[in-house]
Amino acid sequence: MEGKNHILLAASVLELLHEGIGLNTTGSIFMPNESRHNIKFSYSPTEKALLSWAVFELNMNMEKVEKDSTVLYVEAFNSEKKRSGVLIRRVQDGVVRAHGKGAAELILAMCTHYYVTEGNTAAFDDFESSNFELIQEMAASSLRCIAFAYKYVSNTEHEDGEIHNKVQDTGLTFLGLVGQKDPCRLVVKKAVDDCQHACVHLKMITGDNIFTAKAITTECGILGPNQETNDGSVVEGVEFRNYTEEERTESVEKISCVA
Template structure:
C-alpha cells in the first residue's frame, strides 16, 4: 500500500507482498535443493559405466558379454554346471586303445582282412566327418567333430582306410543320426560288388554291447556272446573308463537285401571291437577349479560320458577330492527317476552327473535355484538351450557352440576354456564391489550435505551450501568419483571370499558403519564452520560460505 504522496507504507509489523513472495521462493528453492541432494542421481550412471567398462575389458579376456547385467550377476554365482568335453578338456580326441573281441591286437596286420574291412566301413561310412586327400604325399585333411576326426584319423593311419575307394565301393541306403537318448548312430550300406547289405552301428560301448548277441574274433570268426564273454567285454569297457578313456564300440549286422528296410535294425548285432579315446584335461583347469572352491563356488560336471570315465576326469580336474567324501557321482537316469523332493535333498552334494540328457541338466539347474543358488551353466549344443535360458547366467562356447546355444546365452566364452568362466566370475565380483564403493561414496556425500543444509535452514534460516554449489557437487564431482570407482580392476583378493548371496543386502553392515562415521565427521566440521567460522577466522558471511564449500 502507498500513501497520498505515492510512498510505500513500512509500518512496524507489516511487510510488502514482494518480500513475502521472495521469502517463499527462497524456502521453496532450499526444499528442492535438499530433495535433489537426497537422491543419488549419479548411481545409474556409475552402474552403467562399471558394467560397460567391465564388458569391454572382459572381451580382451575371451568373454563376450551379450547381456550387460550378466557381468554383475556372475559375481554372485554360487554353483557352476559345466560340460566336460572342450570346456574342462582340450577337445583333442585321440585313439589310444583298440580291442577286437577280448583281444588287444598290435595293429591291423594282426587282424583278419574281413574284420579290417568291416571296421573301415563302420568308421568311414557311419560318420558325419569326411576325409580329403589332395595327393599321395600330403597328409589327409579330416573334418568333423573331435570324436569323428579321431576315429577317421585312426582308421586312415592304423587300418589303412582309403576313404575315396570305400565310398565308391559302397552305397549308403539309410542313415540314423546320433541320438543323445540312445547314444549311438547307424548306417545301412550296400556293397556294389556283391550286393550284400550291412547295417553298421557306432556309439557308447555299454549301450551297443547290450544289443549284441555275437562278437568277432581277431581271426574273423563270429562267436556267440555268452555270459562269461559278456563279463570280459564289460571289464574291458570299465577298465577304459577308469583310465578316463571314452569307449566307442563298433557293431554290424547282415541284412536281408530282398526285404524293404524302413529303419536300421539294431537287435542281434555282432560286435566288431572297441576303441578308447583320450581327451586330456586342460592344464589350467585344476587351478581354476581350486580357485572356484576357495571362492565358495561349487563346480558340477554334467556329461554324457560313462560314469567311470566321468569320475576319472572329475578326479583329474579336482572336482572330486578325497577331502569331501560326501560328494555324489550320479547317472542321469537315476536323478531323473527321483521325486523333486529327493532331488532337492541331494542336489547340493552332486559333483558329477554322467550319462545325462539335456533335460537332466535343466532339472539340475532348477533344483539348484530352488535351493537359493545363483547358477551359471556352460553349454555348446542346441539341446543345451533350455538350461542356458533357465540359468541365472548362461555361458555358451564360442568355438564349438551352435548358434542356438549362443543366442540363448548371456556370455559367450570365446576360447571354450573353463578358466575364462573363472575370469568372468572375478570380473563380476569386481563390478559388484565397484558399485558398492560408489554407493558408499555417494551416500556419504548426500547424507552430509542433506544434514548440514537441513539443520542450518531450521536453525538460522539460511543454507551454507547454495543450490549451484550442490548441483556442482552432484553433477560434476560425483561423476568424476563414479568414473574413478567404476574403472577399478579386479584383484586376486576378490576370489578369497564367499560369493554374495541372492538375498544379501546391497549396503552391508560395514558400509553403513563407514558411511555413518565419515558423514558424522564431515557434518561436525562443517557445522562448526557454519556457526563459529566467522568468529574464528574473521570472515564475512560470503567468505565463510566459500570456506564451507571448499572444506566440503
C-alpha cells in the same frame, strides 16, 4: 593285416571296420595329393580321431570305401540312444549291412556274436562279461569307450519300412572298441581351483558313462580323489530325473557330477 602296433585282423573284419568307421561318420577326409603327410580330417575331435586311427592304423582308403558301397539310410547320433547308424549296400554283390557305433556298453549289449582273430564268428559267453569289465577299466582311466558292430540285412528286411528302427537294436556282431582320451587342460584345473577358493560349488554334467565321468571329475579337481562312485557324488542322469523334488533338494549339495 599287421600295422605298426601289431594289429592282426582278418581281411573280412578289416573291411567291416572300414565300412563302420568310414561310412558311419559325420567327419570327412581331405587328401590334396597321394601323400598321407598332408591329409586333413574335419568335424568333431571324436570323429577326427576315429578317422585318423582308421587311416593310419587300419590302412583305410576312404575313397575306396565310399566307391565300394552306397549309403541307403543314416541314423544320426542322439544323446538318448548314444549311438549312430548307417545302412549300406555293397556295389559289388548287393549285400546290405547295418553298422552301429556308439557308447561301448550299449553297443555291446546289442550284440550276440563277435569275431575271433581268424575272421570266424563266435557266440557271446564269457567274452561279453570280460569286455564289460574292460570297458569299466578303460572308463575308470577317463577313456571314452566307443564300440563298433554290424548286422547283415536281408533284402526282405530292407524292403520293410520299419527295418531302420530294428536292425541296430539286437542281433549284431561285435567288431571291436576303442578308448579315446580327452586330456584335462591345465586352465580347467586352475579354473576349478579358483572357484573352490572362492567357495563356488561346481557341478559337472556330461554325456559320458558314470565311470568315465567320475574319472574326469576327479582329474579336474571337482571330485575328491578318495570319493566313491556309489557315495551319491556321481549319479546317472536317468536316476536324477527319477528323483522326487524332495530327493533332489536333499541330494543336490552332495552331487558333484551328473553322468
